[in-house]
Amino acid sequence: QQPVQSPQAVILREGEDAVINCSSSKALYSVHWYRQKHGEAPVFLMILLKGGEQKGHDKISASFNEKKQQSSLYLTASQLSYSGTYFCGTESASYDKVIFGPGTSLSVIP
Amino acid sequence: DGGITQSPKYLFRKEGQNVTLSCEQNLNHDAMYWYRQDPGQGLRLIYYSQIVNDFQKGDIAEGYSVSREKKESFPLTVTSAQKNPTAFYLCASKGPAETAKSNTEAFFGQGTRLTVV
Numbered sequence: 554q555q556p557v558q559s560p561q562a563v564i565l566r567e568g569e570d571a572v573i574n575c576s577s578s579k580a581l582y583s584v585h586w587y588r589q590k591h592g593e594a595p596v597f598l599m600i601l602l603k604g605g606e607q608k609g610h611d612k613i614s615a616s617f618n619e620k621k622q623q624s625s626l627y628l629t630a631s632q633l634s635y636s637g638t639y640f641c642g643t644e645s646a647s648y649d650k651v652i653f654g655p656g657t658s659l660s661v662i663p
Numbered sequence: 664d665g666g667i668t669q670s671p672k673y674l675f676r677k678e679g680q681n682v683t684l685s686c687e688q689n690l691n692h693d694a695m696y697w698y699r700q701d702p703g704q705g706l707r708l709i710y711y712s713q714i715v716n717d718f719q720k721g722d723i724a725e726g727y728s729v730s731r732e733k734k735e736s737f738p739l740t741v742t743s744a745q746k747n748p749t750a751f752y753l754c755a756s757k758g759p760a761e762t763a764k765s766n767t768e769a770f771f772g773q774g775t776r777l778t779v780v
Contacts, residue, residue: 554722555705555707555722582766583766585768585769592751592774593773593774594753594771594772594773594774595706595753595771597768597769597770600766600767600768602766640705640706642706642769644766650696650708650711650719650721651696651708651755651757651769652708652722653698653705653706653707653708654705655704655705656704656705
């Protein structure tokens with residue numbers, strides 16, 4: 554029941570774009586996205602609810618296709634500070650447990 | 664300031680010993696979670712609790728135990744039955760959604776790094 558994330562790892566040059574995908578075999582109520590730097594706690598990026606809502610702030614946005622049980626995180630014009638491991642977390646119902654995917658390691662190089 | 668606090672930051676355990684990791688939150692959140700993270704791995708759910716005096720097993724509960732006697736506190740005990748306890752442990756809490764069409768994020772503590780010596 555753990556969501557699947559792809560790609561496992563990606564290397565970008567500053568200014569390039571990236572897409573990270575998250576999919577589940579279960580019907581989803583919401584999807585969370587977090588970024589974690591090595592040895593630190595995950596930092597919240599955004600939540601999406603079923604309804605196909607797309608959210609975003611600054612140059613990071615995400616979409617949620619509830620019919621396909623998939624979410625994608627879009628990073629545009631990447632900055633060095635975007636480096637880290639990105640996790641999606643899924644909930645199957647309101648106020649349910651949050652199950653995280655294995656993570657996508659993203660490295661941005663000058 | 665509201666937040667979630669884990670202690671200690673680093674913990675060393677001898678084989679065969681039980682150890683307890685502390686997690687306290689002053690966010691007035693009902694739901695609390697314990698995750699285990701191994702190097703290069705994702706976050707795996709150990710236990711979670713949605714209300715005081717109630718908790719459920721996650722995907723990897725064997726060798727762990729928890730209690731939820733107070734809303735603010737959700738300690739995790741790593742027992743001697745856990746064969747490979749060396750890992751980074753993260754506690755999180757989550758508040759209720761304000762409406763049926765909203766949701767709230769999980770707030771994480773800074774983690775406890777447990778090493779068996």
